Amino acid sequence: MTTNVLIxxxxxxLWADEGFGVRCVERLAETHAFDDNVRIMDGGTQGLYLLPxxxxxxxxxxxxxVDYGLEPGTxxxxxxxxxxxxxxxxxxxxxxxxxxDVIATAQLMEQCPETLLLIGCQPVELExxxxxxxxxxxxxxxxxxxxxxxxxxxxxxxxxxxxxxSNDLADASIKRDAYEGGRPSEDEACRxxxxxxxPERA
Amino acid sequence: xxxxxNGFDLDNSGRRxxxxxxxxxxxxxxxxxxxxxxxxxxxxxxxxxxxxGLEVILKGRDPRDAWAFTERICGVCTGTHALTSxxxxxxxxxxxxxxxxxxxxxxxxxxxxxxxxxxxFYHLHALDWVNPVNAxxxxxxxxxxxxxxxxxxxxxxxxxxxxxxxxRLKKFVESGQLGLFKNGYWDNPAYKLPPxxxxxxxxxxxxxxxLQKEVVKIHTIFGGKNxxxxxxxxxxxxxxNVHGVGATGAINMERLNQVSSIIQLCTDFVNNxxxxxxxxxxxxxxxxxxxxxxxxxxxxxxxxxxxxxxxxSPEQLHLPAGAIIxxxxxxxxxxDVRDPQQVQEFVxxxxxxxxxxxxxxxxxxxxxxxxxELGPNAKGTRTNIEELDEAAKYSWIKAPxxxxxxxxxxxxxxxxxxxxxxxxxxxxxxxxxxxxxDLPVEALFSTLGRTAARxxxxxxxxxxxxxxxxxxxxxxxxxxxxTANVEKWDPNTWPKEAKGVGMTExxxxxxxxxxxxxxxxxxxxxxxxxxxxxxxxxxxxxNIGAFEASLLNxxxxxxxEPVEILRTLHSFDPCLACSTHVMSPxxxxxxxxxxx
Numbered sequence: 176m177t178t179n180v181l182i183x184x185x186x187x188x189l190w191a192d193e194g195f196g197v198r199c200v201e202r203l204a205e206t207h208a209f210d211d212n213v214r215i216m217d218g219g220t221q222g223l224y225l226l227p228x229x230x231x232x233x234x235x236x237x238x239x240x241v242d243y244g245l246e247p248g249t250x251x252x253x254x255x256x257x258x259x260x261x262x263x264x265x266x267x268x269x270x271x272x273x274x275x276d277v278i279a280t281a282q283l284m285e286q287c288p289e290t291l292l293l294i295g296c297q298p299v300e301l302e303x304x305x306x307x308x309x310x311x312x313x314x315x316x317x318x319x320x321x322x323x324x325x326x327x328x329x330x331x332x333x334x335x336x337x338x339x340x341s342n343d344l345a346d347a348s349i350k351r352d353a354y355e356g357g358r359p360s361e362d363e364a365c366r367x368x369x370x371x372x373x374p375e376r377a
Numbered sequence: 378x379x380x381x382x383n384g385f386d387l388d389n390s391g392r393r394x395x396x397x398x399x400x401x402x403x404x405x406x407x408x409x410x411x412x413x414x415x416x417x418x419x420x421x422x423x424x425x426x427x428x429x430g431l432e433v434i435l436k437g438r439d440p441r442d443a444w445a446f447t448e449r450i451c452g453v454c455t456g457t458h459a460l461t462s463x464x465x466x467x468x469x470x471x472x473x474x475x476x477x478x479x480x481x482x483x484x485x486x487x488x489x490x491x492x493x494x495x496x497x498f499y500h501l502h503a504l505d506w507v508n509p510v511n512a513x514x515x516x517x518x519x520x521x522x523x524x525x526x527x528x529x530x531x532x533x534x535x536x537x538x539x540x541x542x543x544x545r546l547k548k549f550v551e552s553g554q555l556g557l558f559k560n561g562y563w564d565n566p567a568y569k570l571p572p573x574x575x576x577x578x579x580x581x582x583x584x585x586x587x588l589q590k591e592v593v594k595i596h597t598i599f600g601g602k603n604x605x606x607x608x609x610x611x612x613x614x615x616x617x618n619v620h621g622v623g624a625t626g627a628i629n630m631e632r633l634n635q636v637s638s639i640i641q642l643c644t645d646f647v648n649n650x651x652x653x654x655x656x657x658x659x660x661x662x663x664x665x666x667x668x669x670x671x672x673x674x675x676x677x678x679x680x681x682x683x684x685x686x687x688x689x690s691p692e693q694l695h696l697p698a699g700a701i702i703x704x705x706x707x708x709x710x711x712x713d714v715r716d717p718q719q720v721q722e723f724v725x726x727x728x729x730x731x732x733x734x735x736x737x738x739x740x741x742x743x744x745x746x747x748x749x750e751l752g753p754n755a756k757g758t759r760t761n762i763e764e765l766d767e768a769a770k771y772s773w774i775k776a777p778x779x780x781x782x783x784x785x786x787x788x789x790x791x792x793x794x795x796x797x798x799x800x801x802x803x804x805x806x807x808x809x810x811x812x813x814x815d816l817p818v819e820a821l822f823s824t825l826g827r828t829a830a831r832x833x834x835x836x837x838x839x840x841x842x843x844x845x846x847x848x849x850x851x852x853x854x855x856x857x858x859x860t861a862n863v864e865k866w867d868p869n870t871w872p873k874e875a876k877g878v879g880m881t882e883x884x885x886x887x888x889x890x891x892x893x894x895x896x897x898x899x900x901x902x903x904x905x906x907x908x909x910x911x912x913x914x915x916x917x918x919x920n921i922g923a924f925e926a927s928l929l930n931x932x933x934x935x936x937x938e939p940v941e942i943l944r945t946l947h948s949f950d951p952c953l954a955c956s957t958h959v960m961s962p963x964x965x966x967x968x969x970x971x972x973x
Contacts, residue, residue, distance in 0.1 A: 189434065189449050220449060221604035223496060227590040280586060283549050305434030342602045348442035349449065359436035 177212045180332055181232035181288070182323065183225070185218040185239050185274055188349060191306040192240050192298030195315075198308060198351050199238035199294075202316050204344055207324070208337035216343040222277055229281045234330060235288040236323050239274070240312070241295035248311030250319060251295040254326075258291040292326055294319045307355035383675065383783055383920040385929055388419040393764055396939050399946055406912065406951060408942060409765060410928055416936055421921075421928035422767045423912050423946075425774035433745055435902040440466045440894050441866075443902065444608045447890070450904075456489050456596065457888060458904075459608040461879040465890040466610045467687060469877025475859040478612035479686035480849040481599050484636070485606075486881065487682065487838045487845070488595045491643050493884035494788070494835040495592075495651060497950045499578075499585035502828065505944040506658055507570060507578040510563040513547055515539070515576035523573050528653035533584065542580045562938040569661045578658060581650050588646050595639050598632050612861030619853055633850060640846055644839040647832075655832040656813055659825055663814065668824025668945040670927030674704040675782045676790035677910065679712065679889065681882035682841060689880065695841055696834075696882050697795035697803070702782050706797040712779065714878050714889055717742070720905065722775040726767070726914040729775060735917040737778065740891035741876055743903035772914040776922065777905050785923040786886030786910045787949055792830040793821065802840075806833045824927070827948040868897035883907050885950040911949045924949065 184200030186193045197217050204215050214232075218225050229235060237258075243251050258278065281287035296319065299309035308316075324334050347353060378388045389411045397407040411420040435443055443466065447458040460482060467474065474482075517539040524534040570578070593603055599615050600606020607614045618627035680691055680698025691698040691711065699709035713719055721737030724730065730748035731738060738744060751759060752769025765771045778784070795803035796818075810829060811818060820826060865871065876893045886907030893901040913922035924946060933941050 187449060189446070217605065219455075219605045221455070223500070223586070223589060224593050224604045226586065227593070230590065283545070284583065284586060285545070344602075345605070346442070346445040346607060348439065348445045357438050359433065359438075363433075363436050 178233045178330065178332060179231055180209075180213040180234045180236070180327065180330075181228055182213065182215045182236045183218045183228075183238070184216070185220075185225075185237060187220045188345070188354060189304060191300045191303040192296070192309055192312045193301050194308060194351075195240040195296045195298065195312055196238035197345060198313070199316050199319050201344060201350060203320050203323070204339040204341055206320070206336070206338070207334040208339050209332070209334055213332060213334075214343065215339050215341050217345045218274075219345070222274065223280070225274070225277050226281060226284075226286075229277065229288060230284075230286040232288040234290040234292075234327075234332070236292045236294070236327070237274075238294050238319060238323070239296075240298045240301070241293070243295070243297060245297040247297050247299040247309075248315060249297045250315055250322070251293075251297065252322060253293040253295065255291055258293045290330065292323070294322055305358055307351065307358070379919075381915075381919050381921050383671075383926070385921055385926055386419075387921070387929075388413070389767075391419055392936065394936055394939065394942075395764065396942055399943065399951075406946075407765075408924075408928075408939075408946065409767075410942065412933060412936055416933045418928050418931045418933065418942075421925040422765055422771065423914070423922065423924040423928075424765060424772040425908075425912055435899045437898050439897070440469070440892060440899050441610045443890075443892070443899060444610075447904070448605055448608075455605060456485060456600070456608075457881050457883040458890075459606075460486055461881045461883075461888050461890045461904075462892075463608050463610050464879030464881070465877045465892045466879070466894075467877070468879060469875040469892055469894055470610075470865050470871055472611050472862055472865050473687040474612045474862055475857075476686055476852055477617065477849060477857060477860050478862075479683060480845040480852070481613045481615070481860070483682050483845045484640075484842055484849070485596060485599055487842045488592060488639075488643070490838045490882075490884050491647065491835045491842070492589055492592045493950070494831045494838075495585050495646070496589055497884070498651065498655075498828070498831065499582045501950070502947045503578060503582060503658075504561060505940065505947055506568070506662060507582075508561070508563050508568045508575050509546065509579045509582070510550065510561070511568065511570070511572050512576035512579045513543065513550065513572075515543065515572035517543060517576070520573040520576045520580075523657075524577055527577075527657045528649050531649040531653070533580075539576055539580060542583065543576060545583075546579065562935075562940050565934060565938050565940050567934045567940040567944075570658065574657060574661065578654060581654055584650060585646070588642060591639060591642055595636055598628070598636055609861055611863055611866060612859075615860060617853060617858040617860055619858070633846075633853075637846060640839070640842050643835075643842065647836045647839050651832055651835060655829060656810075659814060659829065662825060663816065665825065666820060666823050667931040667941070668827070668927045668948060669822040670925075670929070671783060671785040671923045672789055672826060672927070673706070673793060673819070673822035674701075675779075675784045676701045676793050677712065677779055677784035677786050677887055678791045678794050679714065679880040679882060679887045680791075681880070696791050697798055697800050699794045699798065700779055700782075700784065701794060701797060702780070706793070709794055709798050714880060714891075719780055720777060720889070721781075722777045722905065722909075723916045724770075724775055725917040726770055726772065727775045728770050728773050737781075740878075740889065740903040740905055741893060741901070743891070743901065745903075767915065772912075774909050774912050774914060776913040776916045777909050778916060778920070781918070781920075783913060783916065783920045783922050783926075784910055786907050787827065787830075788834045788884075788886075789821065789827040789830040790886065791882060792833065802837055803833075806837065824945045824948040831950070871897060874900075885952055886910060906952075908949075908951050912951060924951075 184196035186196040188194035391411040391413045395409045399406040407424040409422040410418045444459040444462040447462045448455045518536040520539040521536040596603040596606045616627045621627045621629040677700045680694035682695035717739040723737045728749045752766025754766035757763030879890045889905045891903045911923040
C-alpha cells in the first residue's frame with residue numbers, strides 16, 4: 176500500500192516569523208518534486224479546515240514557528256506522540272491553539288496520521304504586523320527542508336530536484352518575495368503598537 | 378451608579394472579576410466585570426487585547442491582490458474577507474460580475490455561513506450548555522430513545538451507536554488528554570442537561586466534525602484550493618466546461634454533482650440534527666433569559682446574498698439589510714455606507730489617536746495611529762495590567778457607531794431586522810420556533826435568541842444554497858459559461874483615483890471594507906469588522922457596546938467560574954483576530970480568572 180504523505184506549513188505570514196512554516200513549504204515546492212502520494216500544502220491560519228487532509232494522510236510533516244524558549248532561530252524537532260503534547264506545552268500564536276486542537280480532534284475521531292513529525296523554529300520576532308521573516312529564521316528554511324527530506328527518506332519517501340506544481344500553495348501576491356518586497360515604508364504606515372510587544376521602545 | 382445615554386445603569390463599586398483571555402474564540406479578548414453582593418453583573422468592560430493594522434500593510438499594493446492579504450487575517454471567515462475585498466475593488470472600478478460568478482460566490486458565502494454556524498454551535502458554544510464529562514454517566518438506551526423522540530428521521534440513533542461513542546469519549550478522557558474539553562467548569566450548577574442529553578449533544582459534536590470535513594470541499598471545487606481558496610476581481614477564478622471530465626480543473630458535471638450532494642448533506646444535518654438539538658437543549662435553559670443588551674434596541678445589518686450580480690439594493694438581498702434604533706421595531710432605517718455621517722469610528726476609549734477628542738471618522742477617511750496609554754485608575758503596569766480604567770482608553774478595538782448609535786450585528790440582528798420588515802421566510806421560521814418552544818417574541822432578545830437565530834439562519838442558508846445552485850445549472854444549460862468580467866482587469870483602464878466599498882454579512886455580522894485607489898495602487902484600506910461593532914468600547918458620549926450591554930444584570934452562580942460570561946460572549950461568535958492584534962507575549966493559555 177502506498178504511504179500518503181502530507182507536508183504542511185502552518186502559520187500567519189502577516190506576523191513576521193509566524194510565517195516560517197508557510198515559507199518552508201513554498202520553498203520546498205520550488206526546489207523539489209515528489210511522487211503523487213506526497214501532498215505539499217500551505218495550511219495558513221486554518222484550523223478545522225485541515226481535518227480532511229489529515230484524515231487522508233499516513234505521515235504528517237508540519238513546519239511551524241513554535242516557542243520552546245530557545246535561542247531565536249533554533250530548530251526543534253519533535254516526533255510521534257510527543258507532537259501534540261509539545262504543541263500544547265507552550266504556545267503563543269492563534270493558529271497554534273487551533274492546530275493542537277486539530278490534532279486532538281483527529282485523535283478523537285481516530286483519524287490522526289500514524290507518523291507525526293514537527294519541525295519547529297524558535298522565532299526572533301512575531302510582533303511586527305505586515306513584516307517578513309527575520310534573517311536567523313529565514314536561514315533555517317533550507318536546513319529544515321533537509322531534515323524533513325532525511326526523515327522522509329527513512330520512510331522510503333524520496334524527493335527529486337525539481338518543482339512541485341501544487342494548487343495547495345499561496346497566491347503569488349503573498350509569496351515571500353512579493354510580500355516582503357511590497358511592504359509599505361514605516362513613514363507611510365505606522366508599525367509601533369503597544370509596550371507589551373515593544374518593551375524596548377517604551 | 379451611572380446611566381449611559383443608550384439606557385444602561387452601570388455600577389463599578391462591587392467586586393471586580395477579570396477573565397483573560399476569553400477562550401474558545403478566534404483571537405484574544407479580555408473581559409472585566411463588577412458584581413454586586415448577590416453576584417449580579419453591574420458593570421462590564423470588554424477589551425480587544427490585540428493590535429491590528431491591516432490597513433497599514435496594504436498601502437501601495439495592487440488592489441487586485443488585496444483579497445489574498447485579507448484572507449490571511451484570521452482562521453475563520455477567510456473567504457468572507459476575500460469576498461468583501463473583491464466587492465470593494467469592483468465597486469470602486471464599476472465592475473459588474475457575470476451571473477454565474479454571482480451564483481458561485483453566493484454558494485461559497487452561504488456554505489461558509491452554514492459551516493461557521495455549525496462549528497460555532499457544536500465546537501465553540503455547545504460546551505457552555507453541554508457537559509461532555511456528564512455524558513459519561515448517560516444510559517445509551519435512554520439516549521437512543523431521546524434521539525428518536527427529538528429527531529425521528531436521523532438515522533444514527535441506536536443504543537449501540539451511543540454506547541460506542543461513550544466508550545470512545547471515555548478512552549479519550551481517561552488518556553488524560555481532555556484536550557478539547559479542558560478549561561471547563563464541569564461541576565458548575567449552571568449546567569442543566571441530564572446525562573442523556575449531554576451524550577446526545579456530545580455525539581453530535583463528533584458528527585458535526587465529520588460533516589464539516591465534507592462541507593468545506595465546495596471551496597476547493599470553486600476556489601481551486603482550500604484552505605485559503607482563490608478569488609478574482611471581476612468574477613470567480615474557475616472556468617466552466619460542462620463537457621470536460623476529471624476531478625480537477627474546470628467546473629464540469631461531475632463537480633456540479635459533487636456540489637449538489639454537499640448541499641444535500643448540509644440540508645439534512647441542519648434539519649435532522651442542528652435544529653432539533655437547538656430545541657432540545659434550549660428547552661432546558663428556557664428560564665435563562667439573560668444576555669439581551671442591545672438586542673431589540675439597536676441592531677444593524679448590511680444585508681447580503683444578492684439575487685442579481687453586483688446589485689446591492691436592500692430589496693434584492695436575501696439576507697436583510699437595515700438598522701433598528703431606540704427599540705423601535707416598526708421602523709427599519711436604510712443604511713448608506715457611503716454617507717460620511719452614518720458609519721463612523723471613534724477612538725476616545727481605544728488605543729488610537731485622531732488628534733481631536735470626540736471625533737468620528739468615516740472609514741474612507743480612517744486613520745490607524747496607535748496610542749497606548751492607561752488611565753489613572755488602572756492597576757498594574759503598562760506591560761502587566763491587573764485592572765483596566767474604563768474611564769480612559771482601554772481597548773485595541775475602535776468604537777464604530779451608526780449615526781452615533783452603538784449597534785449589535787450578527788445573525789440575530791439579521792433576523793430581527795428581517796422579522797421587523799416582514800421577510801416571509803424569516804418570519805415563518807421565527808414564529809414556528811417560538812410556537813414550538815412556547816416563548817414570546819421578546820425571548821429572542823437574549824443570549825439564547827442569538828444562538829437560535831444562528832440555527833434558523835443555517836437552515837435558510839441551506840435553502841438559498843439550493844436556489845443558487847439551480848440558478849447556476851439552468852444558466853449553464855442555457856449556454857452561458859462566463860465566470861469573469863475582465864474588461865477592467867488592466868489598470869490602464871482605471872481612473873486616476875477611485876474609491877469603493879464592499880459589504881458582506883460574515884457569519885458573525887456586518888463586514889465592510891473601504892478602499893481608496895490612486896494611480897493603480899491602494900491608497901487607504903479600512904475594514905470595519907463585526908466584532909468591532911459588537912466588542913466596541915465606550916464612545917465619547919458614554920454609550921456602551923453590545924458585549925458590555927449584554928453582560929449587565931446577569932447573575933453568576935459562582936463568580937470565580939465565569940460560565941455565564943462565556944455563554945453570553947460566545948453567543949456573538951466573536952472573532953478578534955481581525956479586529957485586534959495579540960497581547961500576551963508568552964501566550965498564556967489557561968484563562969486567568971481573578972476576583973478582586
